[in-house]
Amino acid sequence: xxxxxxxxxxxxxxxxxxxxxxxxxxxxxxxxxxxxxxxxxxxxxxxxxxxxxxxxxxxxxxxxxxxxxxxxxxxxxxxxxxxxxxxxxxxxxxxxxxxxxxxxxxxxxxxx
Amino acid sequence: xxxxxxxxxxxxxxxxxxxxxxxxxxxxxxxxxxxxxxxxxxxxxxxxxxxxxxxxxxxxxxxxxxxxxxxxxxxxxxxxxxxxxxxxxxxxxxxxxxxxxxxxxxxxxxxx
Numbered sequence: 001x002x003x004x005x006x007x008x009x010x011x012x013x014x015x016x017x018x019x020x021x022x023x024x025x026x027x028x029x030x031x032x033x034x035x036x037x038x039x040x041x042x043x044x045x046x047x048x049x050x051x052x053x054x055x056x057x058x059x060x061x062x063x064x065x066x067x068x069x070x071x072x073x074x075x076x077x078x079x080x081x082x083x084x085x086x087x088x089x090x091x092x093x094x095x096x097x098x099x100x101x102x103x104x105x106x107x108x109x110x111x112x
Numbered sequence: 113x114x115x116x117x118x119x120x121x122x123x124x125x126x127x128x129x130x131x132x133x134x135x136x137x138x139x140x141x142x143x144x145x146x147x148x149x150x151x152x153x154x155x156x157x158x159x160x161x162x163x164x165x166x167x168x169x170x171x172x173x174x175x176x177x178x179x180x181x182x183x184x185x186x187x188x189x190x191x192x193x194x195x196x197x198x199x200x201x202x203x204x205x206x207x208x209x210x211x212x213x214x215x216x217x218x219x220x221x222x223x224x
Contacts, residue, residue: 035214041217042116042215042216044214048211056211091154093154093155098210099204099210100160101155101157103155104154105153106154
């Protein structure tokens, strides 16, 4: 069974530029999560989807971050414009039961 | 703010010894999970313990949960070099939302 796929794996941008991350969850998993993990910290949930609907986006900085999950499968997370403090690893996870989450390898973002 | 706090922040032991790390949390939970993160990779689910369980085993892993003290411990027996990683506890306290809140992590180093 294929795992959660994410791309790109690494991205370097200048502040005020925009960037987008892509995630393909495990087939059949209805719930999809995006996390931000700053160096030395645990992952922080940004947004949770159930199929193509948003369940929780309370910690998503909506003035610059946006996410969508079209057709309830793939998802994209966008940052526009990026700030220095957005440098982090962005993790995507999916879940079938809503309990155990399966994580992708993450996208490491560096904002200069 | 992050729900769980792991203790210690870092731990170094000799290969073959046992490693114990602890997690404390603040509010009532539905379940508590432990995840492992190897350097530069995504998180891998290790074990889940529900609020009505006190102890659970999986291979060389033993997890305990004390809901009265709002704490959990993860014991790794007969450690191996491959156990070198960061370990995070994650709590599900939303009762139905299946949203996980991760702690700050314990960095475990196994010395060959």
